[in-house]
Amino acid sequence: MMASPIGVGLIGAGNISDQYLANLTTFPDLRVLAVGDVLEERARSQAEKYGVPRSGSVEAVLGDPDITIVVNLTVPAVHVQVSEAILAAGKHVWTEKPIGIDRASSRRLLHYATAAGLRIGVAPDTLLGPGMQTAKRIIERGEIGRPLFAQTSFQWQGPELFHPNPAFLYAKGAGPLLDMGPYYVSALVHIFGPVAAVGALGLRGSPTRRVQVGDLAGQSFPVEVPSTLSVLMEFERGGHAQSLYSTDSALFRHGVVEITGTLGTLVIPDPNTFGGRITVTRPLTAMPVAPAPLVQEAIELPQEGALTGRGVGVLDMARSLRAGRPHVASAELGYHVLDTLLAIEEAAAAQAFVRVESTTGRLGSLPADFDPLAPTL
Known part of the structure; x- marks a missing residue:
């Protein structure tokens, strides 16, 4: 006989809560029971929009006895504080990235969870989508040989182009590195293993930015962190x-995201998405004779698995809790x-290579037939 779905609550009803709620409320193995926010009206609005039965304060979510996992969607500066409160309430945590904004408090959070026998899951869960998971299987099968190096790029004008209150995205704990870096670094660690050392150069294109949309349009805000970083990474197991x-x-x-190995170059989907086009380019067998053009075929490889979106990491946590396996x-x-991203900030400030002190074990994968929409609990 199947057990009941696992109860989930959300803290933080801001912009990204739409993406989570749109998916979490469709997974049969989960039941979203409450949305909480310091602005209780905002929590109520989101709960009504997605058919969540309860809403209210942060304390109401923490005190709900039917909730097993709480999703922390607050701003980075309070991620650790809110996650600690969730653990203190005896509940497992899924937190938006980054896990924290400094090493000391983030380590304390991990020790707290271990001592309490509770779990923490950390975004991005885009790496659990069929795009990244398929790419990982392709590499593990040896289709591009031994991975040698990667090239990644994320560049544009900035989130003030669409976000109604973007100042926090240029504050300590954010910027393009800590806001978007978790997607790219997580993807690279999944492929190459833990990071050993980093080097970087950084700059601020402007000391202030201006809100471009919404009620605050026209207001200026300070840029506290580098808005451009050029980064080199060395991995413990080889490659850069x-x-x-x-x-x-x-x-x-x-x-x-381009991964070059001894037998070819794999181009994988945007790590801020859950799926997309995957191609491999093989080495040339001979150079064409001029004036014939140099043509390299990008061979498209099939993507394996069901495509959903944000929240699949919460689902993996829930299923792993019941199965007694790691998420x-x-x-x-x-x-x-986080340790790698902070080391990049330090390397940019010092204009030198910095060792990354932390490491990870072998990272797990989802099976090719992982289906978020199938009831399993």
């Missing part, structure tokens, strides 16, 4: 990567990614 993170670029180029997007991975 070159990455660009910028919100100073007129050229819009998102989601570039993939773990606190250990989330901390290593």
